[in-house]
Amino acid sequence: MRLKDPMRRLNAALLMIAFVLSLFAGRLVQLQGIKSDEYEQAAMEQRLRKIDLPAVRGNITDAEGNPLALTQEARGIFVDPTRINPEKKTEIAARISSMLGLDVGFVLKCLEKKNTQYVLLAHQVPPERAKLVMSLGYKGIGQVPESRRSYPADAVAANVVGFVNQDGDGGEGLEYAYDKLLKGESGWQRVEISAVDGQHIPMGEGQIKEPVPGKGLRLTLSQDIQWKAEEAISAAVKKHKAESGTVVVLTPDSKVVAMASYPTFDPNAYSKATAAQRSNRVVGEAFEPGSTGKVITAAALLEEGLVTPETSFDVPDSIWKFSTEFEDSHDHKVWKNLTFGGILAKSSNVGTIMASENLSDQKLHDYLTSFGFGSPTGVGLPGETPGIFSTPDKWSGTDRYPISFGQTISVNALQMAGVYATIANGGVRVTPSLVAGTLDEEGDFTPSEAPQSRRVISEDTAHQLIRMLEGATTREGTAPAARIPGYRVAGKTGTAERYVESKRGYDGYTASFVGMAPADDPQLIVQVVLQDPKKGYYGGEVAAPVFKNVMEFALKTRKVAQTGTAAPTLKMFAD
Template sequence: MTKRPGPGAAGPPPGRRRGPDGRAPRGSAGRDDKSGPGAARASGHQTGGGPRSPGGRADGAGRPGGKGSASRRPARGASRKGAEHKAPERKAPERKATERKATERKKAASRTASRTEAPKGASTKPARKKPPAGGAPGKGARKNGPGTARNGRSGGSGPRPPGRGPRGRVPFHRRDPMKRLNVGLLAVAFVLSLFAGRLVQLQTIESGKYTEEAMRQRMQEITLPAVRGDITDAKGNPLAMTVEARAIYADPSLIRSGKRQAVVNALAPTLGLNPATLMKQLSKTGTRFVYLAHGVRPDQARLVTSWNFPGIGTLPEYRREYPNDSLAAGVIGFVNDTGKGAAGLESSLNDVLAGRAGWQRVEISLEGQHIPMGEDQKRPSVPGRGIRLTLELDLQFMAQEAIEKQVRATGARSGTVIVMDPRTGRLLAMASAPGFDPNRYAESDRSRWGSPLVQDAYEPGSTGKVVTAAAVMEHGGVTPQTPYTVPYMIKKYDVKFHDSHPHAPERLTFAGVLAKSSNVGTIMASESITPQRLYQTLRDFGFGQKTGLQLPGETPGLLEPPNKWWGTDRYPIAFGQTVSVNAVQMASVYATIANGGVRVAPTLVEGTVGEDDRFTPAPAPQRRQVISRKTARQISDMLEGVTTDEGTAPKAQIKGYRVAGKTGTAEIVNPRCGCYRGGGYTASFAGFAPADDPQLVVQVVLQDPKRGSHYGGDAAAPVFKDVMSFALQSQKIPPTGSRPPIIQIHARD
């Protein structure tokens, strides 16, 4: 048995020649030895496939299990190409042992190759091992690279020869493409599973939530304004009407920040908007709809749309218009830019006039366009009802013109005129000055927006003496002929009261006291009744309580009960001071006397008009007998004496007509001191005609006239004459032709 060379042994086996570079010539070693399994290798079929190392050795020669060492297996080339010399058959036990040893060598070689590397400069040729039983390899067999199999892979992973057992488990290497592919596929599958789970969550579990949110973002609710009802006079002439208009809106999300200033510069002056406020509206976040202006005229709206600003659009709506400008503005009021009544009847009857607005929900695209086939819900609007007033346009115009003229002439702070039908309580004219134009209400003083006819309280002065006259004649036994010696001044307790003009003591009838408007004579007559009776009569005539007109801000005036009167309060109350009323209340007092003592509540609204022009009358006003017809007739005759040349108001006479009335000149309380000094005067006149068949009542009030006379007979009576004359003609009321009664002013001894 031949002994193997030890590790590091050098030199080729015997019988092999070397070339000049120390290598055996290729193909020569195998030709000398033609026996044994190595013959196939010697014939030029190299099975290792690995490169040779310098010095003539095959790389990795001599490693355990390396294919470069002698092997019992037949060469790959020999087995496939049917080599001439075949390996001798081995017995089965011997083959199993050989395969087991080969497997162990492969595993050892794989572990060694993965853990270690030959040190630099060391010999790579291991000690030659004894070949396994079954025949020695050929002498000239080539040696494979270090630790390589026939196919160049470590661990003998090449094709197994017939009869070999299963290969061992191959360890994982990062360079293995199949492993990397499998890991990558697993990662992709994991990510896709996350996407799939989220998709299931969005489309099934939470689909309703996101569908609702998406719909909410697309849906836009648009208000469908109702057509506001018109306000007309008694004959159907329009005092307030609704016309077509446009609303300007913006979608801030479509307006770029760099374009906002250009939009503001164009819209603000055109629509009369505040530039700073407009910029804030255009810069809003979290909304896609902002109203910029209401009630824009169609021509202005067309100009705005012609600029083609992104995010700026118009919607149809309605605008309130007042064709008579300032006529009856204090009564009618106005509608503000939000479409709500803000003064007068427009405010107090807003629910009737406005109707009910509708709405429409539509889907809006990102570009702000209506999606035609999208969701569309709608509730139509309900138009408002029209209001028909008792006012008459031509008479209202005359009254307005007359009071404005007198206010300018006297320099008064304000003035009012009321024309009333005493039989029905209908108010035919309600004029005040100065007024305002409801079409341009924002340009006027806010203090003028109200109606001084019901909002301003004043002390009636001598016009209030008719209530005292009714009380003493109805309950105190006083008659028109009851005589009184009337001095210029009278003292009650520590307070002195006097008439408007100094005079010597006069012997006057009660009719004369009323005709000359004597404060002292009225005090003397009032002592025939108790303070409680005087108070109750004032209440019966409407003092201290609202008239019932549907005008906002009405004052009930001031009338304290007797238990709150001071010791001398009953005396000034008797001649119209220390109490206050509004103009409509005082007109109602004279309408009660003119109507035979029956008080009919003042009426301004005659009824409503529906969409089909069907008229619905307002409820009939309340009627109540306040004083007897006899007393009312006597007072009416006494009031005719006021307009005679001996009375205080000859300027109230109307040719051909019998006129009854009463002047009033009351001091105004100075708010600085709470006294009557320096507060000015209230000049007034109230009367009716024809005196023997009263059909019209006219009441005039001027607050603090500064030029000319401040007495009611001089400042207010001329206005009464002008308005009453026109009213009698416009109402086609002829003179009665009767002769006026003879009024006894001076008492006979």
């Protein structure tokens, strides 16, 4: 309809424009006034992402502060599936998976996820690798700050320290046992993500709960001695074609200086290792100690006043008890007037049985218990076995005889090493300790609580035992290979039949040696165990040389002065 009056047409047009503008104004009032908070919140939620902020995990160091486990800067790589170019999904999945070592199918599924704008592809990516990923320039691929665990000493102390898995949790060893302390308390952050490139918006809106850093651990271990122990036991296992081996180095007050297991693994590549390689055999493997256990029977007999080191016996190479024959490891003629000290030095099973006849089953059991048999050591490592040790009412008629010389009962290597540490410590048993204390984020050190201690035998009995154990390293004893020039050495060999659970019977041997030096003032104890060696199997032949290798290195490393005195002559035979 045409309007003849131009002013009426202009007024009508202005009215229509005013009406349209009023609609716009009303909508603006609604958006910026009435519902401004609602729309602002919706817009913010499209840009905000909640990101977990793991706390910086505490470091683990040796006694001198050398790092065994560190936390380093890393990145998390994520994808926003809504921003991925559908035509490039296959290309992106192939290139990202190759650079991050991921399965291409997994990455493709992440790119295709629905109803989400944040899917984490990989944790703990090194910053330089993350930078390469981001340089590809794909929209929808972003990164967030993280940290990753590294082990600068590689396999050194790996079975003690353990590892941290992809989820940031401790998987074995101290990393597992002290996971909560090391991990600290995680936080979180809400950050604005740019719709253009998927990166954080600097100075953007956000909320944050700061993480609380974990505490670090300072160990009693010496990295150098630990390395030497691992090198020595690895070489011995290979040389003697053994199944496995362990070395423990203790101070007399049972501080763990080294704890080596072989086979072992690299915690930086823990996924490539088997469960057996990752396990700590020092505490997790039970074995019959054999003749190294005779020292407890000897301690009981001396402490109870039933023998002296000079008490003599006529010792044949075999003896019958009820319907069972017990033998020495070698055939020999009757040793006339062999002293009790000589019985220990020559490691005679028969002589030990004869000397222990007047020791009751209960007394023998009580001394074994007092020295730590049948109970966890208290060192605080996961996977520890207390061994197998029953009460006398469950012993059969002849059990007490093999028990007296270290068979039909089982222990772990740390328990057995602790027996000799007790003797070296003047008869006082101290709970083994591995963690010297904790470190906060400022580096302040808090020592661990003092370990429990109690007297097991008198100081005089301990000194008599040490003098007797020196006899084992003489030419008349079973371990002259354990001697160290310039130092007096006291110790004991063990060659025990090895019980194999899968075969439900004995098969092969456990060869061991445990000793202390200098014998006149013990500073260190070293325990060596080889399981099922096939090229030689006597403890004095395969384990004693490892003891010498590790002990000599450890004494020099700790700058222990040479003995300077001659060992007293052990009387092997009475006049």
